[in-house]
Amino acid sequence: xxxxxxxxxxxxxLSAELIxxxxxxxxxxxxxxxxxxxxxxSLTLDKRGYGQISIGSTKDGxxxxxxPHRLAWELxxxxxxxxxxxxxxxxRNKWCVNPWHLALCTKLENAEQPDGMxxxxxxxxxxxxxxxxxxxNLYVTSQGFRQCIACARMRYIKKKEKLYA
Numbered sequence: 001x002x003x004x005x006x007x008x009x010x011x012x013x014l015s016a017e018l019i020x021x022x023x024x025x026x027x028x029x030x031x032x033x034x035x036x037x038x039x040x041x042s043l044t045l046d047k048r049g050y051g052q053i054s055i056g057s058t059k060d061g062x063x064x065x066x067x068p069h070r071l072a073w074e075l076x077x078x079x080x081x082x083x084x085x086x087x088x089x090x091x092r093n094k095w096c097v098n099p100w101h102l103a104l105c106t107k108l109e110n111a112e113q114p115d116g117m118x119x120x121x122x123x124x125x126x127x128x129x130x131x132x133x134x135x136x137n138l139y140v141t142s143q144g145f146r147q148c149i150a151c152a153r154m155r156y157i158k159k160k161e162k163l164y165a
Contacts, residue, residue: 010066011074014056022055023075026068029053030097038096041068049094072099085110127151 011019030039041051053071056062069086076099080086087110088094090101111118126132127148139147 009074009080010055010064010071011079013062015060015062018056018062019075022071025053025055026071026075026097030068030072032098036091036093036096037098038091038093038101039072039098040093041095041097043068045095051095051097068097069099069102072097073102073104075099080104083107087113089113121146 011022014022029043030041032039044052046052051068052065053068054063054065055071056064067086069088070080073086074080081104083106084104085107087103087105088096088101089103089105091098093101096102108118112122124133127150129148129151131137131148131150133146133148137149139149139152141147
């Protein structure tokens with residue numbers, strides 16, 4: 001079976017008239033910050049702090065909620081390919097919808113950014129218990145995850161104590 005990612009286009013299936021309405025709505029709710037060059041989104045935000053907007057029509061079944069930074073990319077820079085993420089690479093501002101502050105990337109590349117999940121974990125120098133992730137106290141798993149050997153020993157000892165208690 002051939003599995004492909006769903007199309008991530010914001011504007012796919014919309015008529016030229018609805019695309020123009022989406023552009024006008026976008027431009028009405030994105031205001032320019034002269035200090036940063038960001039275009040700040042002024043409508044609703046989702047629970048992760050990214051903007052969202054409803055576009056399309058319920059009459060013809062094209063209604064959808066989209067991320068305005070994705071909409072900005074498609075309006076000003078062109079269509080998005082399947083499986084492509086958008087990274088706020090220039091300003092690191094989730095509210096920014098300036099298409100020239102955005103970059104296309106893979107999900108992995110986005111996670112590896114300094115404020116992404118992998119980037120945050122990679123920047124840690126000590127385990128949650130304060131032991132260093134270095135030298136003889138560092139074990140790297142086959143998947144590339146770092147583990148604290150001191151903590152692994154403590155887990156092993158506790159497990160043995162529990163078994164023989």
